Amino acid sequence: MLKFTSEHEWLKIENGIATVGITNHAAEQLGDLVFVELPAAGKSFAKGADAATVESVKAASEVYCPLDGEIVEANEAIVADPSLVNSDPQGAGWFFKLKLANPADADSLLDEAAYKELIA
Amino acid sequence: MDDQTTLLKTPLHGLHVSLGAKMVPFAGYDMPVQYPMGVLKEHLHTRQAAGLFDVSHMGQVTIHPRSGNVRDAALALEALVPVDVAGLGTGRQRYALFTNQAGGIDDDLMITNRGDHLFLVVNAACKEADFAHLEKHLGETCIVTPIRDRALLALQGPLSEKALSTLSPDVAGMRFMDVISTTLVGAECIVSRSGYSGEDGYEISVPEDRAEALAKALLAVEGVEPIGLGARDSLRLESGLCLYGNDLDPTTTPVEGALEWAIQKVRRKGGEREGGFPGAARILAELEQGATRRRVGLKPEGKAPVRSHAKLFADAEGATELGEVTSGTFGPTVEGPVAMGYLPKSHAAPGTTVYAEVRGKYLPVTVSTLPFITQTYKR
Structure with missing residues (x-):
């Protein structure tokens, strides 16, 4: 199940675990990333909390936790090479895997059509 | 948003938009922060080839001595800056600071001796205050004329000399901080060999109606790309150059700002024209004792x-x-x-x-x- 937030994150949800990243649109808007800071596995976040930080030459931006949950894995590859987020934001440039506290909450997120309408 | 309707536009605004620039408000102007290349690549491109910057938002002003002797204008201006202006040769440019009574810095600027007058470039956000400051203190002995019908372009990077030479051979022989008049795309331009990226390059004052033609002629040269304010900021910071308003402000003195090099001996303690600028007591003391x-x-x-x-x-x-x-x-x-x-x-x-x-x-x-x-x- 692929879901989106109005904060320009995508979630690919399988068995209650969401792989989370930022959308193509967000990556384009941010420009070339030079620094990524990810949360440690085991950390829990409420929906809307600052979970990660990305920085371009120009500015720092927060990436919000899209739903309540616990981090089970962070993508160290994008820490080592932030440009992966620009080259493949909805694939190899994923940020973290989140074990959802309430998987049913995902129903409230946007589907792909609704997200595309949002950024149109 | 009122901001949108009141933002000023430089003569190159239409060109920026046509090149796909992302425009942002800066010092009251709608300015390109980046082009489709993006800040990171624009920065690297400038250091490897050449970048063209629109800095028309900055203030340009001439100071003509009423006496006809440029030294009188220079001496008058020395009352506002802790810099050797009278010793600046014809066709030469120098960095300077407007200081205040507390010894702080009200703006930083470039001063050129144009032979019969002085030509100044000041920061966009300070320019109206600077014009008023100059008029107030120099108005009696000089004619202070804000230049509002010329654009200012910067061409920076190792290919700058080659690129600008295609429009005028005169620029190739210039050294750092030289300033000449030359004709580019049919327009009388003031060209200085300077800039704010740490790279070799030029700044070009051009009549506004020829600014776009000049920009297009330079962008047509292989290796020249348009560069936005985002990369201008990272370029100047890597080069250790101050951004007025961030690194310098009315509460920082030249010595605190590590700008002693901008204050020549002749204006320091024991110099021929010691002091005589706002905040001299504090600044001269700090030059001796440190801040x-x-x-x-x-x-x-x-x-x-x-x-x-x-x-x-x-x-x-x-x-x-x-x-x-x-x-x-x-x-x-x-x-x-x-x-x-x-x-x-x-x-x-x-x-x-x-x-x-x-x-x-x-x-x-x-x-x-x-x-x-x-x-x-x-x-």
């Missing part, structure tokens, strides 16, 4: 950029606050974060480790000499 704090280069040890207003501490626990970062970014050429800030004398020596507060953490930062890159001015 209690100093602008320094800061090199974060990790990969995280440390940005302006990050607080600096003596310890990794954030107990003893020392000062603040005034500019900070990721330096694309340095391939790591770079910053500048103010530290007390006790912590300002290169090699000292201090700690910057970033998102609740205290990141080690090393005091470093400036610039972070090797400047390539054509001396």
